[in-house]
Amino acid sequence: MAxxxxxxxxxxxxxxxxTTVSRVINKVPTVKEANCIKVQEAIRKLKFKPNVIAQxxxxxxxxxxxxxxxxYEGIFFSFYANQIIRGVGVAxxxxxxxxxxxxxxxxxxxxxxLIGGVLFADVLSNKQELSNVLESGIxxxxxxxxxxxxxxxxxxxxxxxxTRQAVEYLIHLGHRNIAHITGHLISQAAIDRLEGYxxxxxxxxxxxxxxxxxxxxxSRPSARKAVLSLLKLKTxxxxxxAASDDMAQxxxxxxxxxxxxVPNDISVIGFDDNPICLYGSVGLTTVRQPLIEMxxxxxxxxxxxxxxxxxxxxxxxxxxxxxxxxxxxxxx
Amino acid sequence: MAxxxxxxxxxxxxxxxxTTVSRVINKVPTVKEANCIKVQEAIRKLKFKPNVIAQxxxxxxxxxxxxxxxxYEGIFFSFYANQIIRGVGVAxxxxxxxxxxxxxxxxxxxxxxLIGGVLFADVLSNKQELSNVLESGIxxxxxxxxxxxxxxxxxxxxxxxxTRQAVEYLIHLGHRNIAHITGHLISQAAIDRLEGYxxxxxxxxxxxxxxxxxxxxxSRPSARKAVLSLLKLKTxxxxxxAASDDMAQxxxxxxxxxxxxVPNDISVIGFDDNPICLYGSVGLTTVRQPLIEMxxxxxxxxxxxxxxxxxxxxxxxxxxxxxxxxxxxxxx
DNA sequence: CTGAAAGCGCTAACAA
DNA sequence: TTGTTAGCGCTTTCAG
Numbered sequence: 001m002a003x004x005x006x007x008x009x010x011x012x013x014x015x016x017x018x019t020t021v022s023r024v025i026n027k028v029p030t031v032k033e034a035n036c037i038k039v040q041e042a043i044r045k046l047k048f049k050p051n052v053i054a055q056x057x058x059x060x061x062x063x064x065x066x067x068x069x070x071x072y073e074g075i076f077f078s079f080y081a082n083q084i085i086r087g088v089g090v091a092x093x094x095x096x097x098x099x100x101x102x103x104x105x106x107x108x109x110x111x112x113x114l115i116g117g118v119l120f121a122d123v124l125s126n127k128q129e130l131s132n133v134l135e136s137g138i139x140x141x142x143x144x145x146x147x148x149x150x151x152x153x154x155x156x157x158x159x160x161x162x163t164r165q166a167v168e169y170l171i172h173l174g175h176r177n178i179a180h181i182t183g184h185l186i187s188q189a190a191i192d193r194l195e196g197y198x199x200x201x202x203x204x205x206x207x208x209x210x211x212x213x214x215x216x217x218x219s220r221p222s223a224r225k226a227v228l229s230l231l232k233l234k235t236x237x238x239x240x241x242a243a244s245d246d247m248a249q250x251x252x253x254x255x256x257x258x259x260x261x262v263p264n265d266i267s268v269i270g271f272d273d274n275p276i277c278l279y280g281s282v283g284l285t286t287v288r289q290p291l292i293e294m295x296x297x298x299x300x301x302x303x304x305x306x307x308x309x310x311x312x313x314x315x316x317x318x319x320x321x322x323x324x325x326x327x328x329x330x331x332x
Numbered sequence: 333m334a335x336x337x338x339x340x341x342x343x344x345x346x347x348x349x350x351t352t353v354s355r356v357i358n359k360v361p362t363v364k365e366a367n368c369i370k371v372q373e374a375i376r377k378l379k380f381k382p383n384v385i386a387q388x389x390x391x392x393x394x395x396x397x398x399x400x401x402x403x404y405e406g407i408f409f410s411f412y413a414n415q416i417i418r419g420v421g422v423a424x425x426x427x428x429x430x431x432x433x434x435x436x437x438x439x440x441x442x443x444x445x446l447i448g449g450v451l452f453a454d455v456l457s458n459k460q461e462l463s464n465v466l467e468s469g470i471x472x473x474x475x476x477x478x479x480x481x482x483x484x485x486x487x488x489x490x491x492x493x494x495t496r497q498a499v500e501y502l503i504h505l506g507h508r509n510i511a512h513i514t515g516h517l518i519s520q521a522a523i524d525r526l527e528g529y530x531x532x533x534x535x536x537x538x539x540x541x542x543x544x545x546x547x548x549x550x551s552r553p554s555a556r557k558a559v560l561s562l563l564k565l566k567t568x569x570x571x572x573x574a575a576s577d578d579m580a581q582x583x584x585x586x587x588x589x590x591x592x593x594v595p596n597d598i599s600v601i602g603f604d605d606n607p608i609c610l611y612g613s614v615g616l617t618t619v620r621q622p623l624i625e626m627x628x629x630x631x632x633x634x635x636x637x638x639x640x641x642x643x644x645x646x647x648x649x650x651x652x653x654x655x656x657x658x659x660x661x662x663x664x
Numbered sequence: 665c666t667g668a669a670a671g672c673g674c675t676a677a678c679a680a
Numbered sequence: 681t682t683g684t685t686a687g688c689g690c691t692t693t694c695a696g
Binding site: 016017018019020023030031032035054056057058059060 | 666668671673
Binding site: 004049050051052053054056057062064067071076077079082085086089090093098099100101102103108111112113114136219220221224225253254256257275276278279280281 | 336381382383384385386388389394396399403408409411414417418421422425430431432433434435440443444445446551552553556557585586588589607608610611612613
């Protein structure tokens with residue numbers, strides 16, 4: 001922290017008291033216009049920047065928010081995590097909040113002393129951290145995870161419904177042999193998608209075959225491995241539902257490499273609506289989840305919670321998913 | 333910030349003065365062991381957490397570092413950016429530094445009041461921010477960019493040398509028709525790789541053909557577009573050098589989709605040594621750049637600069653790149 | 665509408 | 681080795 005000009009010097013130059021300078025800085029409307037102008041000029045001349053630390057100590061609150069996101073590779077390097085980080089980064093800048101990035105794992109610990117609010121991008125990686133935050137009384141918002149038995153703000157999509165949109169679409173196209181490449185099952189989203197896949201099949205009287213369920217972790221290599229196994233089956237699937245578009249794209253690559261065509265031989269459907277869907281060899285049909293919107297709303301919700309003194313009841317938002325039909329699935 | 337127990341209550345419970353408590357917190361060695369234990373017990377009982385804001389105001393320094401990284405999509409979503417963010421995140425946690433994430437664009441502004449040091453992941457996106465930091469006297473380290481005419485700490489790789497390793501390898505294999513898919517030319521890394529590509533050709537008496545240079549932005553879609561153009565050429569290249577592995581992988585996909593083989597028909601070489609190299613249909617030959625190491629060293633260098641009162645001369649580190657030969661290039 | 669004075673919670677001289 | 685006394689730079693009562 002560089003030693004800068006203080007509010008007092010500004011006050012001297014402007015010929016007013018420090019208090020008045022503070023009022024101008026904080027836009028208190030009761031300052032006489034003439035004084036206001038004098039102060040602003042002095043601020044400009046001295047290139048004065050208020051010391052944020054001192055402001056915060058005096059005001060008793062922090063404008064720093066923390067984003068807690070799992071550091072596991074499959075998740076951290078996913079489109080999902082990237083979008084969340086970038087979305088929260090932009091949203092917090094707009095709200096004039098500083099963003100602290102906290103990469104969680106099973107033994108990470110979050111120091112709540114510095115921050116005014118916390119955003120969890122997922123929570124399963126370390127439940128202890130959520131408890132810490134909850135105990136400390138700091139407002140928080142959880143993204144993409146619906147905690148059970150806990151009165152917390154959250155904003156999520158319904159992964160089961162989204163998955164159902166995908167799987168039922170495939171069923172309507174006549175597919176019965178539908179494989180699923182899961183996401184990293186440490187995330188609730190991946191678990192919900194897997195459950196949604198199973199129940200969609202069951203409701204349509206289609207047996208769930210374990211051999212058609214391949215564990216992935218949202219990464220391309222994991223999808224490649226999964227598809228390779230799937231292709232070796234006596235009766236390979238006619239359709240593949242991947243828990244992320246990245247995995248779906250990799251699935252398509254592998255299928256093409258084996259001399260098969262998409263969607264003619266195998267239909268593929270993804271999840272995310274990653275822009276890469278549009279640019280592949282075949283437009284990828286997928287389930288759109290509004291990640292940027294989720295990030296923005298979560299940040300703004302957190303901001304409101306930080307401003308309101310009263311701990312009002314928690315807000316729960318579920319954003320809709322949307323089936324985006326392109327060219328990677330066909331009727332059989 | 334939740335209103336917590338203060339140091340005074342701890343002092344009362346332990347039967348010592350606030351100063352002694354402060355000493356224990358800051359591990360000042362001159363505290364009698366008996367007192368030290370009493371204080372630690374009191375801290376535990378009261379679940380006392382020092383108020384970091386107050387600490388920082390009193391100490392006059394900050395343990396928060398900022399990571400400034402461009403928010404442009406091609407770059408932000410790249411393996412490079414992901415590795416840097418994750419690497420710095422882990423490194424700063426190890427050093428007990430808090431990490432503020434700042435997504436820069438051409439009009440972003442960094443508030444230096446809160447932070448004790450700054451890490452630039454690239455600087456071209458906003459030179460103004462670098463000047464701000466330099467003026468404020470806050471220590472900083474620049475990654476992957478060698479600023480000209482500026483006495484700043486930096487840690488980078490030599491992108492020209494790395495590129496030369498790749499291109500000369502192709503030349504030694506007999507290739508003369510070598511295409512290049514560039515990175516986002518807003519980054520110095522991309523510019524240097526392009527220059528390195530050109531000079532490697534020239535030094536080997538191979539004409540640089542503009543039609544073989546395709547502008548990418550590190551993203552897969554941009555690589556797809558590039559390869560599509562390349563394949564339409566009257567004389568398509570026999571080898572492609574992509575500025576990132578993601579782009580190289582996409583290049584391979586496109587080539588395969590066109591019924592050509594890698595490396596039999598076209599050789600492909602990437603840059604990064606992304607783990608995905610290992611899992612594709614063909615092992616990707618690439619230039620390894622030590623991103624995690626760069627992130628870790630940069631963070632530790634910054635930490636040292638923050639601790640040393642004296643503004644000693646700047647440190648400049650260039651990390652070596654390494655050609656990693658796998659199966660995507662062949663002799664012709 | 666303005667200013668003096670009293671903190672915010674902690675650390676750093678300085679004495680003891 | 682410990683405690684007392686001043687601040688760090690700002691905001692916020694509360695008089696005026």
